Amino acid sequence: MLKHCSMGRFELCIVLVLSEVLFLPFTHELQTSQGQVLMQIRKHLEYPSALRSWESYFGDLCNLPSTEHMSITCQESAVTELKIMGDKILKMGDFNGFAVPNQTLSETFSMDSFVTTLSRLPSLRVLSLVSLGIWGPLPDKIHRLSELELLDLSSNFIFGSVPAKVSTLVKLHTLTLDGNYFNDTVPDWLDSFSNLTILSLKSNRFKGQFPNSICRIKMLTAISVSHNELSGKLPGLSTLTSLHVLDLRENHLDSELPVMPKGLVTALLSKNSFSGEIPEHFGDLGQLQHLDLSFNYLSGVPLSALFSLPNVSYLNLASNKLSGSLPDQLNCGDKLGFVDISSNRLIGGLPSCLYTSDNRVVKFDGNCLSIDSQHQNHGSYCKEAIIRRKQSRGTEFMVLVAAIIGSILVIGFFALGIFFLYKRNRARRTYEQHILPKAVQANSPSGVCSELITNARFISQAVKAGTQGSPVCRLFSYEELREATNNFDMSTFMGDGTAGQLYKGKLESGVYVAIRSMAFTKKSSVQNLKVRLDWLSKLHHQHLVSFLGYCILSGGQDDPSGNKVFLIYEYVPNGNYRTYLSENCPEKVLKWSDRLTILIGVAKAVHFLHTGVIPGSFNNRLKTNNILLDEHQIAKLSDYGISVITEEIEKLEVKGEGSKSGHRKQPLGDDVYNFGFVLLESLVGPIVSGKGETFLLNEMASFGSQDSRKRIVDPVVLTTCSQESLSIVVSITKKCISPEPSTRPSFEDVLWNLQYAAQVQATADADQKSDSTS
Structure with a gap:
């Protein structure tokens, strides 16, 4: 370009050349980089049908028209939103050993590499990857997408725990992980998301208690943790003043019903183990439209105010232990269209607002009501339940009074005893305090000898250490195993099963283990064997004997009979x-x-x-x-x-196994x-x-x-x-x-x-x- 410039226009040519060199390549490089990342994502996802349009499109992907399965949004040549909806949807009945693996990406898929590629789109604010067959534990490097405001990874096959570094995504307002296989506890750091409005973790295998940290997220409007394995007490939720939807169906929560926020619109609490009476404050939930308390252990007379709530349209109290009778003059709200009080212990008549309305579906079978005797229990069934409940309450009251009086007397005697002991001999008191734990341990009320208790403590510590980030599966040396079993002495031999010999060993740390010895030929691939052993080490469940590690012993080419693999498990004593x-x-x-x-x-x-x-x-x-x-x-x-x-x-x-x-x-x-x-x-x-x-x-x-x-x-x-x-x-x-x-x-x-x-x-x-x- 310079040689074609005249002397008078030389300065202008220089400016044009510099702009071409400095600016045009830079813009083009940025677009190419983002495009290459998107194409790499498509490759990781094994070319899903939702991204088929990318094959024939040669323009900027940011300008690609959106579809119901895919959309890309860009700002200043950077991708800010990426939404992909796949077709690997898991349906009921797919748990048959074939459909689940077929719905996932292949064995070559690497979750770690995939997330690494995603992190090269640092401007992402919205990431939605649904039903794509993604599998594996979620890597903590997902936190590199620090601008994320919405993260939706639902209907995939992600397992393990939610990594703690996700808590650094402080801009998140929507977190959706539905329909995966997360099997750890619900994180207790969720209050790090001060802007979170929607939290949805349903249809996983989350266990443990409902975390109190959720109650500190003031902006929450919807919580869905249904179809998991949560247990224990549900804390009070009154601090969540913005909460409209609460879905905790099909867990194992077993407390009384806690205080709910007054703005609640939908409350789904069915198929848990909630007990006690329905609290009075439920009758003040003026915004409530949909309430499902079915299949719990709720007792007492149903709260009359529930039926007359101004906005309630669906009320399900079925399959509880509700008793007594509903008042004849019960008022029903104008919007109430469905009521189910079946399979309880209700007596008396059915109020007219539940019996005569043509615009309302009412189910009441399985009680002791004085109507529709064909589908009601005998009256004595429900009356006996009421009598037992009253007697139980009286007994509980007497027990409580006795416990209070007993506690006062015990505290008084205890204080008096401490006073005299302190005055008589401080040294003797100190000595008794030191020997008391030993005496208790030696006379354990469980009837289990102290040696087993000690062994169990070591084993529990080993397993606990493995579940908190320490490597559960480790390589043991053959020398360690020989020392643990006294050179595989017959006194440690536990049996000769269909898959090798079993020995009891004691590691140097004091942990008791079970060691399985299996022979293999030289034709077997040691590398493939290690892959399978590493896979075995990832199977963690409270009802599985914990796999702690392995040792592969090679006898060499001249001695194939010396090839052995040792599998080390926790020792289960009983x-x-x-x-x-x-x-x-x-x-x-x-x-x-x-x-x-x-x-x-x-x-x-x-x-x-x-x-x-x-x-x-x-x-x-x-x-x-x-x-x-x-x-x-x-x-x-x-x-x-x-x-x-x-x-x-x-x-x-392997005896007893088919082909x-x-x-x-x-x-x-x-x-x-x-x-x-x-x-x-x-x-x-x-x-x-x-x-x-x-x-x-x-x-x-x-x-x-x-x-x-x-x-x-x-x-x-x-x-x-x-x-x-x-x-x-x-x-x-x-x-x-x-x-x-x-x-x-x-x-x-x-x-x-x-x-x-x-x-x-x-x-x-x-x-x-x-x-x-x-």
Whole structure:
């Protein structure tokens, strides 16, 4: 350009050249960089159909027209909003061992690399990646997107915990993680989001208590944590003055109903374990439109003011323990269109506003009302409940008075004793204070010897350390294992199972462990074996025996018989479930409610193995002697995931396993079928040696009549169960061991039925206890 410039226009040419050099390439480079990042994101997501339009578009992606599945917004050549909606939507019934893995991205997908790529769009304010099959734990580097105001990662397969560094995204006003597999506690630092208005964590596996930190987020308008495993007390929410929607359905919350904010519009609290009476202040929630308190343990007379709230349109109080009668002159709000008070213990008549309106749907079956006798219980059923409740209240009052008086006397005597002891001998008092904990420990009321308590403490510390960020899975040296087992002395030998020999060891730290020794041939790939072992180390669940690490010993080319892998697990001290079903130890035999608790724990663990990890773990050797009980009688499943390891170990004899092709055809069916026999043994007791599946199936066929059950079912079960609870388990057991795999239930269905049976049994036990007290 310079050689074509005349002398008079030379300065102008210089300016033009400099502008071309300095400015045009810079702008072009920035656009290219952002475009390259978007294309890299598309590659990470394995070219989803939602981004198909990117293939034929050669312009600036910022100008690409939005669709219902994709939109990009840019400002000053930087991407500020990215929304992608995929088609990998998980539907009910997809938990069958095939659909879940097929709905995820391939094994080559790396969540860490994907988030690293996303972080190269630092101006992002809105990021929505829904139903794209993304899987893996969420990396803490997501915090690099410091401008985020909305984050939506729902309907994917993200598991583990929400990383703490997410708390630095202080500009967030919407956080949506629905429909994933997060299985840690709900973070207690959520109040870091002072601008948060919408918090949605529903349909995950969050556990622990509802965090108090949520109550300090003043801007919240909606909280949805339904379909999780939250337990314990729900704190008061009155400080959340902006809250309009509260959805806590299907958790395990078991407190009384707390104080609610007055501006609440929708409250969904069904299928928990809330108890006590409906608080009076619920009648002051003038903005409330939708209230669902069904399937809890609420008692007392239903609050009349609920029916006349000015804006209420939906009111569900079904399946509680509500009693008494509704007033004849009950007023119903003009907008009330649906009422369900069924399956309670209500007596008397039905108020006219619930009985005569054509514009209102009312359900009232399963009470003791004086109308519609065909669908009502006998009046004595509900009256007895009221009497028991009054007696219980009187007893509670007397106990409270006695406790207060007793406490005053104890405090007085205690203070007087301290005074005399202090005056007589300070040194002696100090000595007694030092020896008191030892005396208590030596005489533990649990009946467990001090050595087991010590071992349990070490094990708990080891497992706890692993769940708080320390590496649970570590490489053990062969020398460590030899020292832990006294060179694998026979005194440490625990058995020779279908997957190697088992030894009890004691590590240098004092932690007791179980060590499984398995042989493998030289043909096996050590690298592939390590990958599978690392996968096994990521399976963390309270009802799984914790996998602590491994050691691979190579005997060299000349000695393939010396190739071994050692799997190190936590040591579970109290034996296996089968021994607690045996009549040989009558003092240990478990009653029905205890058996249900153990079965539910194992079912939760297996459901986690199927759906809570990617890829899922199937063929988990479900049998009663692989269910171990710790010192607190908590069930822990052992030998899970072994089939994944043995696939990589050639020439290892695994008895009782079918062909690999057979496993792949029915991966979920095998676990459901085998668990059916665990259920059956829980009903009839351990099967006598020499009688196997044929005997069990014949026994199952005899469950049709009540007389046959009395002949077959374990007497301990018959004397400690309710007939309804027993029938539920018998029914699901029959389905589990169906000869036709396609007719067997999902493990989610199995778990639901067991939890329902336990709930029915708990109600029966409570009623029986109340009757005996009366």
